[in-house]
Amino acid sequence: MSRGPQQSEEQQMAVRIEHDLVGDKEVPADAYYGVHTVRAVENFAITGSTIAQFPDLITALAAVKQAAAQANRDLDLLSPDIAAAIIGVCEEIRAGRLVDQFVVDPVQGGAGTSTNMNTNEVIANRALELLGRPRGSYDVIHPLDHVNLGQSTNDVYPTAVRLALVTSLHRLGHSLGALATAFTEKAAEFSGVLKMGRTQLQDAVPMTLGQEFTTYAVMIEEDRQRLTEAAALLLESNLGGTAIGTGINGHPRYAELACAYLAEISGESVRPAGDFIEATQDCGAFVQLSGVLKRVAVKLSKTCNDLRLTSSGPTAGLGEINLPPVQAGSSIMPGKVNPVIPEVVNQVAFEVIGNDLTVTLAAEAGQLQLNAFEPVIAYSLLRSLTHLRAACDTLATRCVPGITANREHLHDSVHRSIGLVTALAPHIGYAASTTLARQALTTGRTIKDLAAEGGLLTTDQLDTILRPENLTQPFGGPSAAATP
Known part of the structure; x- marks a missing residue:
């Protein structure tokens, strides 16, 4: 994936010089990001992707920065013109602009500092542009002194990640609902x-x-409820806690104002954490969410195992249902069609289960007042959410609606099965039922025929007991009583 906008040779040669703790560094002249971002791109070439792969995270970062600017403006810590410029850029980003300028790798050292700095620099340089100033004029609007005012990566990044996860959870919930509906209609x-x-x-x-x-359908709906519970835990924010949760360099009223503005901007019930120091170091909500996503994955995979098994065949397997043929199945076996949609959902489930282990280890590895490994937690959870949603959508549209039943085969299987003897056990006893089952298995004859022939029950009694509606639900009462 490209790490920035496409540039001509002339544009690539044009640079501006920016300075940071390490020294001077060339930055593409037309880039909205700056020196910290360039160094991060060089240092963290890990996944081959960028944080722009997760637009919900970019939107959440912009929402956090907008809330911060509005709070700092209200507290007279930012001048109205600078605050307005920052807020304007954040609104642009939330509307989908400048996404290609978020070029750092999602997996990075520094507890998310590179992501925060990428955001600060893009907002600062675009805000300068809105004020008619050239990019890099940080004496007017500075990425840290203005955009990051009263903030730390350690409260901005986890708050943005939580908000992004909640947004993604809503989308997954919708997809799960559509899948549950597809199963309900087929039922x-x-x-x-x-x-x-x-x-x-x-x-x-x-x-x-x-x-x-x-x-x-019921299993899926149960998981939707668990997702709602997990989302509620994520809406507790440490925004305003700054470095370790003590709120150093922050205004006493900043946390309350910033969270209120973030709730208004996002439409989510964001609330300040009860203890900012605890909230800054604790990754429990991420572990909880990861466990719920693993639960979803396990049950989706089990469902797809069932679909593959009951559709196995077409002649040498169970052959109870037919999955819709969506592509040829073999390069060597003509006419073969494979259950590719359930198979791809299985594979997504395996990935999500693996991601849960990553989240668990990363959360456990936190030390003292901060967990430095939140980037890989965010990366794992956002991928799990994205891929689970795609898997649900694929299953709901490309597989479930087209499933058909081999009705005659299913009917014959029931009436040939010795399992029918269970329905007779309350009427003829367990021992007689066992004998009957053995006879049916040995002779190949049906339970019904053998029971009638042996005088265990009358034909009318057998017809009543083996009526389909009596075989698939609790059966009892006077009308069902049968004695030999």
């Missing part, structure tokens, strides 16, 4: 299709295909 279509349920891959008792698909 209604299959509501009258009888099949054998299985435990340990062995015949168990009958159920409907609709019940099986309803289960998938």
Whole structure:
């Protein structure tokens, strides 16, 4: 991925000189970023991508900087003209502009300092442009003295990451809802299709295909609720705590004002943390979210395992359902079609489960008043959210709606299965039922025929007990009573 806007040879040769702690450095003359960003690009060529890959993070960073500028303006710490310029740039970024100027690698040393400085420099230089000043005129608007006023990477970065995660969570929740709806609609279509349920891959008792698909919808909806709970934990912010949570160099009223403005700008119920020192070092909310995403991944993967298994065949497998054919399956076996959509969802699930381990280790590795490894936590969580959402969308649009049932095969499987004997056990006893099952397995005859032939139950009694609606729900009461 490109680390900045495309430039002509002439533009690439034009530079401006900026200075930092390390010394002088050439910066592309037309870049909105500055010296700190250039050094970060050189130092952290890790993932081959940039933070621009995560637009929710860029939007959140701009929201935090806008809230800070509005708070500092209200506190008379920023002049109205400088504050207005900074706020204007933040609004531009939140509208999708300047994203290509966010060029640092998402995985970086420094606890997110490079991301914060990239943001400060872009805002400062664009604000200078709005005021008719050349880029790099930091005596007028400085990335640190003005854009980062009253802030630290250690409160800006985690607050922005939390806000970005909440935004991504909303999107994942919507995609999960659409997937649950797809399964619910398919369940209604299959509501009258009888099949054998299985435990340990062995015949168990009958159920409907609709019940099986309803289960998938219910599991997904449960996870949507857990996502909502995880999001609530992320809306606690340490903004205003500055370096370690003590609020050094900050105005006493800054935290309250900045959080209030951030809530207004983002539309989320951002609130100040109860203890800023604790909030600055604690990554518990990230671990909680990661665990919930792993839960989502595990259940999606289990669902896709079921889809692959029940569609196996078409002639030598279970063959209960048919997945829609979306592409040819083999370069050597003509006519082969593979369950590629469930397979890709499985792989996303494996990635998310691995990301959870990364988040766990990074959170555990924090030391004293700061966790320096929040960048890899953010990178892992944002990727998990992005990929899970894409997986859900793919499953909901490219697979579930096109699933069909092999109804005749399912019907025959139920009536050939010895699992039907479970329905007879309350009426003829466990021992007689076991004998009947062995006879059916040995002879290949049906449970119903053998029970009638042996005089264990009358034909009418068998018809009542083995009625489909009685096989797939609690069955009892006077009308169901049957005695041999």
